Amino acid sequence: MKRKRKKGDDAELDMTPMIDVVFQLMIFFVVTMKMEQNENKEIVLEHSPHGPKLEDKGVGAMVIEVDRRGWISVHGAQVDKNRLRELLRDSYQRYGTFPIYIRGDKNTKHEDIRGVMDICASEGIAAISFIAIKKEKRKR
Amino acid sequence: MAMKKKKKKGDAPKLELTPMIDVVFQLLIFFVVTLTEEDINAHLDVFRPAPEQTRPPDEKVEDLVTILVYNQRTLGGEGYSLEGRKVRLAELDRTLSRLASVSTSVSIVIKCTNDSPHQNLVKVLDICAKSGLKNLSVFSM
Secondary structure: OHHHHHHOOOOOOOOHHHHHHHHHHHHHHHHHHHOOOOOOOOOOOOEOOOOOEOOOOOOOOEEEEEOOOOOEEEOOEEEOHHHHHHHHHHHHHHHOOOOEEEEEOOOOEHHHHHHHHHHHHHOOOOEEEEEEEEEOOOOO | OHHHHHHHHOOOOOOOOHHHHHHHHHHHHHHHHHOOOOOEEEEEEEEOOOHHHOOOOOOOOOOEEEEEEOOHHHHOOOOEEEOOEEEOHHHHHHHHHHHHHHOOOOEEEEEEOOOOEHHHHHHHHHHHHHHOOOOEEEEEO
16 A cells, blocks of 8 residues: 555546446346347246256247237247147248247146147147246345 | 537546446446346156147056146146046155156156146146156147
8 A cells, every 4th residue: 555655646546447347247237138038928937846957948949838818929929829830830841840848827728738739749849848937036 | 619618628638437437337227227037947848749649548558657637626636646546746746756766767648638727737747857757748638
């Protein structure tokens, strides 16, 4: 401390490192914000503490969302069963088999989930994954 | 006008950092506040045969365990039955983990009724994942 005082003539605060840090933080938050996907926030998932953690969905993965009324949506757009079948058929013809994830509300009737699964299976995709909550975020 | 006056006044054209820092801090605070932590999700993989062969195998295949998932509001119990006997979830858990300690390649057939809620199926799949059972097929009835 003493040395510094002796050295510096004008005691001006150096802003550069602070600005660097703040910009770093900003960029971090901007990037992590982008990660947020357009998923249906209405859907309440069931808990599955023992299920394997979902990290990377895999190439060409499709997430099919079924809310508690049985309405189906893909990538945030609501689709009916015929449209879903077309979508699956298109992707299947183009890319071959791809992973399918179903985000079903916990109160959805199995009938509605079954409808989606039947379409997937009849289009040639028999391996289906359900998404559940492994660990819930802490509430703010 | 204002610019001209300023230029005449100032001798050393020094960059004013204060407003920039203000703005950057505002943005930073905005992002910190709006940042929502995401849930950690799990994936439960099952096999779903094509509808033409939706019928579960009738003949008694070896190493095949059938779990029925139904709506507990209509049929009572907790919504699960193992080989035709109504069981509680904890009981199902015990049975399956005992089964898995012998072999994890046992075929589990999960049959769901149309009116059963999706959460029942997910709970069964969670128990299967806990025991390490991998060979799961979901049928509807």
